[in-house]
Amino acid sequence: MFAASFSLDPSFTVAPVSRRTFGSFVEHMGRCVYTGIYEPGHPTADADGFRGDVLALVRELGVSLVRYPGGNFVSGYRWEDGIGPVADRPVRRDLAWRSLETNEVGIDEFMRWAGKAGVEVMYALNLGTRGVQEALDVHEYLNHPDRTRLAERRRANGVEKPYGVRMFCLGNELDGPWQTGHKTAQEYGRLAAQTARALRSAEPELELVVCGSSSSSMPTFVAWEAEVLETAYDAVDYISAHAYYEPVDGDMASFLASAVDMDHFVGSVVATADSVGARLKSTKRLNISFDEWNVWYLRDFQDRLDTGSTEWPVAPRVIEDCYSVADAVVVGSLLISLLRHSDRVTVACQAQLVNVIAPIRTEPGGAAWRQTIFHPFAITSRLARGEVLRVEPRCPTYETARYGAVPALDAVATHDADTGDVTVFVVNRHQSQAATLTVAVTGFGVELRVAESWTLADDDLLAVNTADCPDRVVARPTADVEVTDGVLRATLPPVSWSAVRLCVSDPEC
Template structure:
């Protein structure tokens, strides 16, 4: 066992916890929508065809915001196909995932689902195969109260009241050559600026997200952000960031340190955005919408796509339905720590995706829904994190990784609610062989703090997964050794583990 010390103080804050940090993502891809959130034939389906077991798990997950309808899908999407009588809706090819889109679920259905789930919607407009007029049209359909053709059409389709969507993404991953309608930074920046300005002319208080790089490994990373922001700085509020971590591309020790890469990614995007702001002599600060992030076994997916029959056009095929293990859950917990640690600039984040497609929730058509291992750190972090994110200084042994260099064996973040005095720690132990003796002096906090609850996700088999037959094979359990003695928090963190500790008076 090794010892790790955390130093914190209630006066040393980073930023308030943003509820939008706990966002998710629903794309018309694979089985995320069809047999995911929507399955009219399912025993739990409500009158609108939505699986109530999935709705219940979505609420339990603590999702605050959902990005929709893509993703790569949005760059070929015609939003008008998904409104009006279902029998009149066309079936279209989706070039992004080479499947057929039936359009049984469109704007009106999804907005009803979002209302039932209690989530805010961040709507992505198509700037791949479409542009400014179509973006204005969908904005009008969503938000115009009355008296216009599209507002009246929405009312005729069963929704007389506007949906009031306040956050829009201006396209998706437009730097990627795989994207339908891929553009250069200048081409995209001009289109995004014009679209953003027109949308603001209609609704000045919108929050708009411009596309950043698809990941930090893109050859145009940072140069793309710089040129796009130079063209859009006045019109937008956020720049997007996307990152996926593939266990098959790195060794186990590097994979466990994935949050080190996320930290650096955020710092580089912030530096680039601030450089553009300084160059433009702007007082406004651009924040980050980290609207795609997760563990993703991309190597396996790439091999499967190369081997599959490219002549078929299936409907809602099984696509990237990764089964997550204990190590994946610990990494997801670590990525949430990174996002909270950057709450001063990352105020929106969306784990991709919600159901079936690299998702915390899995379903079987006509059958059960269950929680994957990665469900648990997200749900507990969403439930417990509140108040202010505190600065945490970590004094722990380090280890060398082949991909990310030196990393601390323990990573952690803390939140403090000054109203009720609650103090919450989220911590990971990246060691694959040793437990960590965590010690945190509580100087400066309310006297009498005691452990109110503490959960640890770990297992003797770090490759253990949850399945339909064993949905609770991996679950968080009460931390075996945790206490507050003489004003010091003590906790033992098992190898390859994620832990949440809530202290209250």
């Protein structure tokens, strides 16, 4: 057992909690859309074909925003294929995931689903095989009120009022050689800037996301960001970041410290963007849209990838990773990192929402259930309110092969001044030792008590949830937690994620 401690003070804030931190991602990939969010004929399907069991889980998950329709898929997508009578829509090849896209679900269907789910849509534009005119066209269809050809086409398709989409991604991962329409930083930066300026001519208040590196391991990482932003800095509002994590060669110690890499990723992109802004003498500050992040067993996917296949299936089972206790703890720690950087990371999307490396799994015609990673996301989304507080834990370190010495405990906290609630989110990364945590909370000037406390941990780090056993791994009330004399005390099991909400000492809190 090791000791860890820190102090909280409402004066030491990072930034307000951004609700957009709790975004997700729906791509036309695998079974995310078809038999994921959409399955006509399913026992829970509504009149529009959307699975009611999935919608209920999305609401419970607390998703605020969804990036759509890709992903690699978008770099070959023709948005107009997905509007108008379904019977008239063409079937197309999707080169990104080597499958067929029926276009049964398109813009209007997805926007209808988003309304039912209560989520904002961040729309991704195809800048791989298309360009400025197509971006203007889809914006016109989505947002222009009336009289223009595409606005009238939307109205003819049954949607009278514009959708009012505020956020647009200027392409996806165009630094990657795997991307249809892959470009150099110079080529992409020029196209992104042209597209951004054209969109602003149509609607000045749009929020635009330019593509950053597709991972921090790319050989062009930060050089790509610098060159793209030299051209596009003043035309955009965000630069994207993408990161996926997995245990490599059984190295659980490094895997549990994945947030160290996320912290470094954010710091590097912020430093690069600020450097370009300074060179350009701009008073503007770019934020980060971390619009793809998760645990992904990428090496398993690459090992199974059959590049010589001649088959073109519809909605195949693709990267349907089954998540463990350890994966859930890492997801909880990545959420801690995102909150810690709320001053610059104001949008984030866990990839993806259903079936494809997702917190929600389904079976066609059957059940929908929560994967282990569902629980830290849902609880963090529900409890993180108000201002993010600075947290500086004092604790031992442990050695990792990838990151060197890392803190055995990581944490962040939030404070809601309206309710007085203080919530602590904490991860014990140590594989064999429990942590005794003490947190000084006297700085809030009120007596606080534990309102609720949750811990996700298990003696079997590889335990998973399945359709037959959907609640094998859940977050349970923390066994040992209390507040006495202005100090929160808790015992945290090895390899665990916990959330503790404190409220004022009022029976109604």
